[in-house]
Amino acid sequence: MKFFIALLVMGILTQNFTLAKFLGICPFLGVSKKLNTAVGMSAAVIFVMLIATAVTYPLNILLENNGLAYLQTIVFILVIAALVQMVEIVLKKYVKSLYKALGIYLPLITTNCAVLGVVILNIDYIGDYAAFGFGFGHAMMNAFAAGAGFMLAMVLFAGVRSRLEGADVPKFLEGLPITLIAAAIVSMSFLGFSGLVEGLGLLG
């Protein structure tokens, strides 16, 4: 139980995928302009991360049993691409407004490194946290935490960007430059969480 909480805290705060690991920056900058699209995008990413983990975890066992672990990246990307297509079809049918709001960024989840990142990291964690008996349940928890961390970063940053809208920004920093600077500052603020997991004794 302790380890589950440790994974959650790590994914959301100390090792936040966007702000500490710098994965998934493209949607982070692209879709964080409005709060509702940011939340919709994050929800889609959480969903894709969860099913991607659920599918790739057993696939990895299949690959390793056949001595084909070197095929991880290509197989995982294949699976993620198919899953994203599936999410797109489902969204188009049932949540058309979200489908339109996400636009090009929905197919771009395919190349969202955060999704591939969480899947590959789960495989690494099997070895890293062998002492805690890292298994399928932990992998799913880690995927959810990573997605939730992505959502937290998106929501926080949507707030920051709405403040930027009204700010008097020097001409040469308008648009993307000031957004990147703001992202850097938000990212630095997340450094403050480092050591939280060890401090709480969650990995003891």
Place this chain on the structure above:
Amino acid sequence: MNPILLAVIIVAGIGILAGLLLAVLSKVMAVPTDEKAAAIEEILPGANCGSCGFSGCAGYAAALSEGKTADTGLCNPGGSEVSAKIAALTGGAAASIEPMTAVVFCRGSSENANKKMKYEGVASCKMAAQLFGGEKSCIYGCVGLGDCARACPYNAITLCNGVAVVNADLCRACKKCIAVCPKKIIGLLPKERANAAVLCKNHDKGASTRKECAAGCIGCTKCVKLCPSGAIAMDNNVAVVDPEKCTSCGACAEGCPTGAIALLKRR
């Protein structure tokens, strides 16, 4: 088994499985597309300005295709040409739309208008207008911070010496600037007919208007008397030209003591 063959089989197998799954899903979850609406949307200018009264071009296209409206003449930016194309597609009647252009009814440039303060806040008319009505002494005039220029999807508005100016060649009368102007001093005038326009909305009495701006309408009613076709009327201390009656003879513009009347010459 040969490891190379095994790798090929596994990757290909996963690929085929995923492909089949997607093929089945896309059949089951297929969304019926409205081809007529898509064709109409293709014709529309795509500015999503909302001047038709629907939520963007897609909304208008859907309404036309579903028969919610039969009026093909609601698209101002598209004009008669788009209306004729839509009518050919839906079988409705084509409407003729007189091309209009937005006009900023203010001449309070930095030489003409006096300032009551120095504004150094956020460069937005909406915000500046809340602070004692903006930088200029005249509370009716153009704030000059360019909310309309930013709203214009056709880049037709430029800021010229503290006043927004519309380029009639680029303007397509989508009314977006009219909606964002906090002073409500932007209006539509016919594009291809010449006509005179009083470029002032200052409703104060003449003496105070004069103190605020050198090019303001002081309400002297001289143009009303000069106009041979009776196209000018007074509205609360400001002369207003009726573009329907105006013959663009230029008598009012010549006679105006402050130069608030301009003869807008079109092609």
